[in-house]
Amino acid sequence: MQKSLSIGDLSRATGVKPTTIRWYEAEGLLPEPGRTAGGHRAYAASHLQRLGFIRHARELGFAMPAVRALLDLAAEPEQDCGKAHAAAMSQIEAIDAKMRQLTALRAELSRVAEACQGGRVAECRIIETLADHTHGHCLGSGHGVIC
Amino acid sequence: MQKSLSIGDLSRATGVKPTTIRWYEAEGLLPEPGRTAGGHRAYAASHLQRLGFIRHARELGFAMPAVRALLDLAAEPEQDCGKAHAAAMSQIEAIDAKMRQLTALRAELSRVAEACQGGRVAECRIIETLADHTHGHCLGSGHGVIC
DNA sequence: GCTTGCACCTCCAGTCGCTAGAGGTCCCAT
DNA sequence: ATGGGACCTCTAGCGACTGGAGGTGCAAGC
Structure with missing residues (x-):
């Protein structure tokens, strides 16, 4: 059995506050994690990675819909990455x-x-x-x- | 009797939307105007001037509390204008x-x-x-x- | 005088991306 | 066994407006 991560672990690892992590989950950006017997969230490494992805995208100034689009894109490695490039360019234009x-x-x-x-x-x-x-x-x- | 201005007149003159003008009133930035018999807002020239002031300040990036402070300042012409200068400098620093x-x-x-x-x-x-x-x-x- | 249609009214909810607090429960180290 | 921090849910709030629903006023044309 893999050791699971608490919300605090994720928070310390990524710099994203626990409340924000829960909010991302509520918004559907982060999949619902498992729970301990007592109801605490128990994350896997994949959650950590996805949260890091979200944070990087946010730091680069992407709005939430754009972050969602990038996440969807990242999930399909065989697709053309023109859309990612276009998103980046439009972000640069906005800046x-x-x-x-x-x-x-x-x-x-x-x-x-x-x-x-x-x-x-x-x-x-x-x-x-x-x-x-x-x-x-x-x-x-x-x-x-x-x- | 002076001719009074409708909210639409103010809006056209300043480029501030009627809803926003009503909101400024609710927030206490703009004094409550008179009303027509039917309940429509009837503004005087002083309202137009004050709204213009607010709009300019907002365009320059001042936050609402700063706008309030500047309005208060403008109402006391004998005071030292060091505060206005300080507000402008801090705005520049923020930019x-x-x-x-x-x-x-x-x-x-x-x-x-x-x-x-x-x-x-x-x-x-x-x-x-x-x-x-x-x-x-x-x-x-x-x-x-x-x- | 009457109709038409736009401008106006109030109130409420939504925007964006979180953040903070209340009130309660769990987990782990001592 | 216990203490206290981390966690839970739920709700409301931030700034600065914006938009819509549902209803009323006003002025111009006939």
Whole structure:
């Protein structure tokens, strides 16, 4: 009989918190493990590996649906890996878009911050800029703002 | 009597959706406007200005508590604007941190993606890299991962 | 004056990826 | 046998909105 791993063992081995591991299970990312007589989860090495896979993918910024797709892909070694490459490229594209946005933001912010000479709020360019309603507004809203 | 603005007018003028405007009101960012006889919100110019301020601040990446702080600050023109400057600087610092993280992520991703030659999944470096549990893991989890 | 149809109303639930807490049980080392 | 940490389930909460259901108001055209 193989020695089984507790949820704490998995947590220490991967750096993923126990609560998160349970959540992955509830979401169907991680198969339900066996249980001890008392009801504690008893994992096999395969769980550890799969959890590591999930964690790496998450660290690389893949969203949950993408992680699922990659997991499915990894389960079929004879398939073409074009999809994995496409997922990676689209992730890179998303990062580039985010970086462009942040760069623009940073420039605007530092421009505004430099203009503040530390006087009274009445003369502060930061407050003034924010209050200036002649600014054009961006397309979209929330996370996907395009300026 | 001044002509009043509907929520739709505010929305068109600022690019903030009506639902979001109502939400800002519920959160106390925007004061409750008057109402028409039929119960529709009737805004004054001051609401438009305040909403514009909120939107600009949000566009610059300020979180809601920071937006609240800036609004409070803007209401007291005699105060020192050092706080506004500090808020802007800390926002810039946050953006820089995010950019560093994204840069590292992008490098890792493109390294991994380049190694994929488009063969079968079995030989795909993308899948392989993700499955490789010898990778060290990062500190923290969720949004604040540090590698 | 009446109809039409869009804009508006409230309330509730969902998004994403976890995280935290309450209240209870199990397991292992001493 | 016992103590205390690790584990269990269940529920609610985070930020910053978004969307839908089901119903009402308002203004323009006839």
